[in-house]
Structure formats: C-alpha cells, structure tokens
Amino acid sequence: MIQHGHFFVPGPTEVRPEVLEAMRRPMIFHRNAEMEALMQRVTTRLGAVFGTRRPVHVITGSGTAAMEMAVRGGSRRRVLSVVHGDFGERFAKMAESCGRSVERLTAKPGDTVPLDRVRDALGKGDFDAVTATYSETATGVLADIAGIASIVRERPDCLLLVDAVSAAGAVPVTMDAWDAGAVVSASQKALALPPGLGFAAVSEQFVERARALGDRGTYLDVLRYEEFAGKHQSPTTPAVSLLFALDFQLGEIEAESLERRFARHTAMMTACTAWVRGVESATGVALVARPGSFSPSVTCIRAKDTNAPVLRGMRAKGYELGGGQGELSKTSFRVGHMGDHTVAGVEAMLDVLEQVLRAL
Ligand code: PMP
Numbered sequence: 001m002i003q004h005g006h007f008f009v010p011g012p013t014e015v016r017p018e019v020l021e022a023m024r025r026p027m028i029f030h031r032n033a034e035m036e037a038l039m040q041r042v043t044t045r046l047g048a049v050f051g052t053r054r055p056v057h058v059i060t061g062s063g064t065a066a067m068e069m070a071v072r073g074g075s076r077r078r079v080l081s082v083v084h085g086d087f088g089e090r091f092a093k094m095a096e097s098c099g100r101s102v103e104r105l106t107a108k109p110g111d112t113v114p115l116d117r118v119r120d121a122l123g124k125g126d127f128d129a130v131t132a133t134y135s136e137t138a139t140g141v142l143a144d145i146a147g148i149a150s151i152v153r154e155r156p157d158c159l160l161l162v163d164a165v166s167a168a169g170a171v172p173v174t175m176d177a178w179d180a181g182a183v184v185s186a187s188q189k190a191l192a193l194p195p196g197l198g199f200a201a202v203s204e205q206f207v208e209r210a211r212a213l214g215d216r217g218t219y220l221d222v223l224r225y226e227e228f229a230g231k232h233q234s235p236t237t238p239a240v241s242l243l244f245a246l247d248f249q250l251g252e253i254e255a256e257s258l259e260r261r262f263a264r265h266t267a268m269m270t271a272c273t274a275w276v277r278g279v280e281s282a283t284g285v286a287l288v289a290r291p292g293s294f295s296p297s298v299t300c301i302r303a304k305d306t307n308a309p310v311l312r313g314m315r316a317k318g319y320e321l322g323g324g325q326g327e328l329s330k331t332s333f334r335v336g337h338m339g340d341h342t343v344a345g346v347e348a349m350l351d352v353l354e355q356v357l358r359a360l
Contacts, residue, residue: 002320005345009322010137010298010336011166012188012195019193019340022248023241030238038247039232045250048258049191050164050183050201051174055229057222058246059198060239063165063186064090065220066198070161070182071095073210073222074202075129080105080121082113082130082148085138086326091131091163103127109139109328110288110300115147122155129159129181134167137189138325140289140300140334142171149178159206165189168199169253170265170297170338181206187242190265190297192339193249196242200225265296268337268346272299275350283357288332297338300328304360307333313356319349 007014028034039058046056059065071079071094081092083106095102105113105121122130130152134145145162152160159181164173168183169190175183180203187197202210202222210222218224224235253261273294276287284304289295303310307323310333314321324332335353337346 003318006319006349008335008337008341008349009320010189010334010338011186013190013192013336013339014341015192015194016340019245019249022245025241025244027240030234030240035240036232038243039234042243042247042250043229043232045254046199047201049168049173049253050185050199051172052176052183052201054175054201054203055226056199056201057225057229058234058238058243059200059220059225060196060234060236060242061198062188062195063163063184063198066184066186066200067091067094067163068098069198069200069220069222069225070184070202071098071100071131072216072220073213074159074161074181074206075100076209076213077101078125078127079103080118080125080127080130082118082132082143083107084112084133084136084141084143085109087136087138087163087165088131088133089326091133091161095129095131110141110290112141112143112290112293115144115151118148119151122151122158127155127158129161131161131163133163134173135164135170135295135297137166137295137298137334138300138328140287140295140298141293142167142295143293146174146178149180153179159203159209166295166297166338169261171262172258175201175203179203187246190338191246191249191253193245194242196239197246262296264343265338267343268341269294269296269299271343271346272335272337272350275354276301279354279357283354285357288328297336299335299337300324300332301335302328302332306330309360310356313359314353317352317356319352
C-alpha cells in the first residue's frame with residue numbers, strides 16, 4: 001500500500017485522510033432540505049473555482065461524462081478540436097462518436113498549436129464548436145485558453161468547450177471572462193477528492209443551443225441539470241458520500257484561498273521542472289513540455305529508455321508515479337503535483353526519484 005503523501009499519479013491524486021473521513025457520515029435523502037443546503041453551498045463555491053456566475057452542475061460520473069454533456073448539448077455539426085495530447089484527442093473522438101464532423105489541429109507532444117492556426121482554421125470552416133484542453137494531462141502542457149477564447153469569441157455562433165479536468169483548482173479558470181460555452185472538470189484531480197464526480201458549467205447560449213438540439217439523451221441532458229439546479233437538487237440520486245467530501249474540501253480550499261492554492265501549484269511545478277533540468281545531463285531524462293507552457297498540475301518527463309524501470313524503482317521505494325499516455329505511453333513518466341500535495345512533499349519525492357534514476 002502506498003502511504004499518504006507518496007501518491008504522485010496525475011489522477012486520481014492524493015486524497016488526505018480528513019477528506020476521506022468526511023465521507024463517513026450517515027446517508028441523507030437527496031430531496032430533503034439538508035441536501036439542498038449542501039448543494040447550494042457546493043455550487044456557489046464551485047462557481048469561484050470555475051470563474052462563473054452560472055451553476056456548476058455536479059454529475060455522478062467521471063470527467064468523461066462532463067465532456068460528453070458538453071459535446072452533446074454544445075455542438076451541432078462541425079467541431080474544431082485543438083489537440084495537445086491524448087486527452088485533446090479523446091475530446092475530438094468523442095465529438096465524432098456523437099456524429100459531429102471534426103477537424104483537428106494537432107501539436108507534436110510537448111508543443112502547442114499556435115493561435116494563428118486556430119484563427120485560420122476557424123476562418124475557413126463553418127464550425128459551431130471548438131474543443132480544447134486547458135491542462136493536457138498526457139503531455140504536461142498548459143494551453144493558452146484565454147488566447148483561444150478570444151479568437152472563438154469573434155464568432156458569435158461558435159461555442160468554446162473547455163476540458164479543465166486537471167486545471168480547475170490548480171490554475172485560474174475564468175469561464176465567464178472567456179465567454180466559454182462550457183467548462184468541465186472532475187473530482188480526482190486538482191480538487192483532491194476521490195474519483196466519481198464530474199463538473200460542468202455551461203453558458204446561457206449553450207443552454208439555448210441544447211434546447212434546440214433534439215438528441216440529448218437522458219443522463220447527460222444538460223437541460224435536466226439546469227432544471228434541478230433551480231431547486232438545488234440533482235436530477236438523479238447523487239453520490240451522497242462524495243458530496244460530503246466535496247462540501248468539506250471546498251471549505252478547505254476557501255480557507256487556503258484560491259490565490260494561495262494557485263501559487264502553491266506554480267511552486268510545485270517550478271520545483272519539478274527545475275529539478276528535471278538540473279538532473280538532465282546526469283540521468284538522460286528531459287521535459288516534454290516547453291518553457292512557458294508547463295502545466296502547474298502535472299509534469300511529463302521523457303525517460304532515458306523506457307519508463308518501466310523508473311516506475312518499478314519508485315514503487316520499490318514506496319512511491320507511485322504515473323506512466324506515459326498515448327504516443328508517449330512507454331517512453332515517458334508523469335508526476336502529478338496537484339491538489340493537496342506540497343512543495344516539501346514534491347521535493348522529498350524528487351530526491352528519491354534522483355536516487356532511482358542514478359542507479360539505473
Ligand atoms: N481530460 C483530461 C485532461 C484528463 O486528465 C482526464 C483524466 N485523466 C480526462 C479528461 C478524463 O477524465 P475521467 O477519467 O475522469 O473520465
């Protein structure tokens with residue numbers, strides 16, 4: 001068993017004992033006043049995390065469910081997908097599986113798609129939605145979502161759908177300022193909760209579009225969530241215990257303050273990326289993302305050969321890191337430094353990682 005503080009997978013991430021403890025409460029009925037008060041508290045505080053005055057819908061399901069809600073309700077026919085890695089590609093494939101025709105702008109691992117390419121592509125195609133991943137967990141790249149949003153905003157009929165799964169809680173998310181159609185996330189990343197909840201905030205324009213679309217299904221029909229949000233309820237039986245944890249954790253996040261939380265994530269990112277540069281020549285590892293686009297929640301590191309001995313070596317010392325993803329699945333490993341991890345904890349882990357790499 002990996003002990004608390006030693007779990008550096010980029011999702012699910014470390015969950016503190018206090019958060020787990022918050023779930024050990026007797027059930028409550030999801031249509032009673034106590035639950036409505038809880039839902040109201042949760043939605044207001046999630047609004048600050050997402051940078052929106054709109055309700056943030058809490059879905060029992062993982063981040064993929066929230067992404068699907070965004071695609072089903074927020075796109076009609078033609079989607080432009082900005083792809084910085086495996087999760088950007090999943091968003092594109094999801095749109096295709098929902099019957100949309102998708103054009104991709106794909107960057108090489110570690111690179112970002114230049115904003116000019118986004119502008120050119122949007123000018124040429126008749127797109128009604130753009131998908132983009134804020135923090136690409138597969139490559140450790142943070143996209144310039146504000147830049148992409150300013151381009152999408154020039155086209156009033158085009159909605160920006162943002163995957164902020166490993167971004168929300170680690171970096172500022174400003175949905176209303178971006179004028180985004182949807183921003184989605186999940187519980188098991190920078191909010192440092194167990195997996196099982198998806199989050200989706202959608203704009204009024206998104207809701208109007210969804211209303212005009214016939215084929216929205218049932219479970220992920222955003223209009224049902226909108227209707228129940230009016231009474232501070234969930235359309236179906238929610239994951240009550242996870243909501244207890246969410247309520248507790250949002251209080252903790254408020255006490256830390258979002259500003260301090262973001263600063264802590266930047267400091268963890270800096271500790272990790274500076275360390276990689278320091279050991280690069282001695283150990284043969286290298287950063288995948290480029291300076292200026294490092295994600296504050298995850299660092300993707302190219303291994304000298306394959307990632308297997310690194311992951312094995314760390315496990316033998318009681319630490320769990322993430323493997324690679326997509327194209328980089330065997331050749332890279334990932335450090336998830338998000339949620340409730342600390343700079344001191346990251347530094348202690350990096351000392352052990354250095355021993356493991358030097359012994360290879
Ligand atoms: N998008 C990103 C950026 C992610 O990191 C993940 C999970 N690793 C997902 C989407 C999918 O989320 P889930 O596994 O919660 O469905």
